[in-house]
Amino acid sequence: MLQEDQVAESTANGQRVRAAVRSGVVEGLRDGGVARFLGVSFAAAPFGDNRMRPPRPVQPWAGVRPAIEYGPTAPKEPYAPQFRDLLPEVDIPGEDCLNLNIWTPDPSAGGLPVLVFIHGGAFLAGSGSVEQYDGSAFARDGIVCVTINYRLGAEGFLHLGDGHANLGLLDQLAALTWVQENIAAFGGDPARVTVAGESAGAMSVTTLLAMEQSQGLFSQAIAQSGGALHTLTDELGRTVGRRLAKRLDLEPDRAALRLVKPSVLSAAVRDLVDEVQGTPDPGRWGSLALTLTPFAPSIDGEVLTRHPLAALRSGVNSSVRLLTGWNREEARFFLVASGAIDLIDDAALEAAAQGYGLTASGLDLYRRNRSGASAGDVLAAVFGDWMFAMPAIRVAEARNADARTWVYRFDHPENRSNHGFGAAHASELPYVFDTIHQEPTHPLIGDSPSHDVADAVHGTWVRFIRDGDPGWRQYQPNMRYVGVIAKGLNEERDPAGAEREAWDGVC
CATH class of the missing domain: 3.40.50.1820 (Alpha/Beta hydrolase fold, catalytic domain)
Structure with a gap:
């Protein structure tokens, strides 16, 4: 009725x-x-x-x-x-x-x-x-x-x-x-x-x-595929605001910017993003030279009063159950789509890894674990872990012992049969929503997406939303259980743990 x-x-x-x-x-x-x-x-x-x-x-x-x-x-x-x-x-x-x-x-x-x-x-x-x-x-x-x-x-x-x-x-x-x-x-x-x-x-x-x-x-x-590790500082957020106003030949004043047509303002934003990404100068842009995301949450002191990781460590919202994770080959989305993955040589790989703060021994570990991989493939692994995996892990680590937290990793497809992207950024989305039948999703997930994977991923999300438990043990820094999702669901303890440890003290 x-x-x-x-x-x-x-x-x-x-x-x-x-x-x-x-x-x-x-x-x-x-x-x-x-x-x-x-x-x-x-x-x-x-x-x-x-x-x-x-x-x-x-x-x-x-x-x-x-x-x-x-x-x-x-x-x-x-x-x-x-x-x-x-x-x-x-x-x-x-x-x-x-x-x-x-x-x-x-x-x-x-x-x-x-x-x-x-x-x-x-x-x-x-x-x-x-x-x-x-x-x-x-x-x-x-x-x-x-x-x-x-x-x-x-x-x-x-x-x-x-x-x-x-x-x-x-x-x-x-x-x-x-x-x-x-x-x-x-x-x-x-x-x-x-x-x-x-x-x-x-x-x-x-x-x-x-x-x-x-x-x-x-x-x-x-x-x-997104944590709070790369939140903008107060000063960096203001730097972006000042630079945008300068591009429009305006004072950094909200009243002046409100008079700019939305289409003109969004075009100026795009130009500023292109500037950051085209000339990623740490001297000018600080950490944005690595994250390349100038418009994002910033610690402004009012809406966001402190860094999210600090807030999580203090116990804010510790009663909220959290499922967080990443895709195994996140960065292939960016490097394969642009064609850059085939242009990267060892020198470029080493310079990029150094920029992310990875030690030489850490980079050697990534290379050894990928015998025969190209420099571009190794860079994809390094960049993906720095940008996506480690922020998720740091959020899980920041929550106190009473907070219920689960960590996942999406691993499909392992053979990169989806036009070479593999388990790239955003590739899990059609599986989460079980919309793999939509052809516009196929350039990323492949022309023959797996219904078994859709059942596994969508089913995991449904279990968590409905029951508050995705189906594997909670994440604790002394155990580090992770739900690895592909055609099925497997619980693994600290997968790729040595590579995770290579980032300790870095990010």
């Missing part, structure tokens, strides 16, 4: 379903046992008087708002050409970009677990409306799935020291607050929320986990 705030009506495209949220009534579609509500606003449009300011509440509306199509996406520039086929993207015009999408097995149910997913894209691109994030498979398995948008680039992560930094994080908190207040109207239990994210989304998750403002908004977290 539908509740009073939900109405069903059959149409040619499915069954229309209504749900009452605090701001008004929204109407979605039910089809194939899944009801979806798309483009639902969780905050007011961040333009006009609201631009470059903290998110503000949605104004209530009369009547019924349609929620059958994805809503506008945040202003952004496209991915670099070499990545566009690998990361399917969508751009939907409009100002009401702080919206979310919901898939539910039954809006009239109660007590269902909830997944809130934060997309990646280096804090510059992406949206919750990318088709590979379709939440139907989670709804099929009894989970209410929510994907969100948040402000990107300078709109979301400009830091000028004026009290308005990290607006993208505040957007994410606003979305999670909206879920707490409204998800019961879609069958979800606000006490059973898991927040998850990949890449920049995973950096967001671990940062949110370290913030006292997030307490009570979620009981579990999943961080895929």
Whole structure:
């Protein structure tokens, strides 16, 4: 039976379903046992008087708002050409970009677990409306799935020291607050929320986990290929803000930057990112010369008061269960896509490893463990561990003994049959969402993706979201159990432990 705030009506495209949220009534579609509500606003449009300011509440509306199509996406520039086929993207015009999408097995149910997913894209691109994030498979398995948008680039992560930094994080908190207040109207239990994210989304998750403002908004977290190790310092965030203003021939003043058209501002952001990545000078950019992500959460002293690892060590959100991990060959995504993997020689490998802080003996270990591998293959392993594996491990180590933490590693495919990428960055996403049938995902995961892997990965996420346990022992620094996921799930103790130890004291 539908509740009073939900109405069903059959149409040619499915069954229309209504749900009452605090701001008004929204109407979605039910089809194939899944009801979806798309483009639902969780905050007011961040333009006009609201631009470059903290998110503000949605104004209530009369009547019924349609929620059958994805809503506008945040202003952004496209991915670099070499990545566009690998990361399917969508751009939907409009100002009401702080919206979310919901898939539910039954809006009239109660007590269902909830997944809130934060997309990646280096804090510059992406949206919750990318088709590979379709939440139907989670709804099929009894989970209410929510994907969100948040402000990107300078709109979301400009830091000028004026009290308005990290607006993208505040957007994410606003979305999670909206879920707490409204998800019961879609069958979800606000006490059973898991927040998850990949890449920049995973950096967001671990940062949110370290913030006292997030307490009570979620009981579990999943961080895929992104930790808090590379958070920007206060000064580095301000350096980026000043440099962006100089590019626009403006003073580093928010009022002046608010007058710049969003399209012009996002283009300037892209140019600044190109400058950082094209001339990664440590003298000018500090650690950004290695991370190459100038727009990201920064320790501004207000929204983010201290480094996330320090906050986690102090016990913030220690009651939240965490699943964190990485893909075995993360960096092949970047090096194979660009073709750089075939251009790297031993001298370049040694210079890069030294830049990451790896000792000569550590690099020799990586070489010995990959007999016959090219210099580019070895660099991919080194860079991937520095950028993704070690941040995940450091987060797991930072949590106190009472915090429940599990670590995974995604290992598929071992033979790199997916156009040479292997278990590269973002390659787990279609398996997590069980959207491997979508052809736009195949340039990265291969033309014959494994249903066994999808069952293993998606099933692991479902178990954790539903039951609070992914299926292997928790991670402790004295034991270091890791769930290794490919066509099945295997528990291993400290896989590649010698290489992990090579980073001790470095990162």
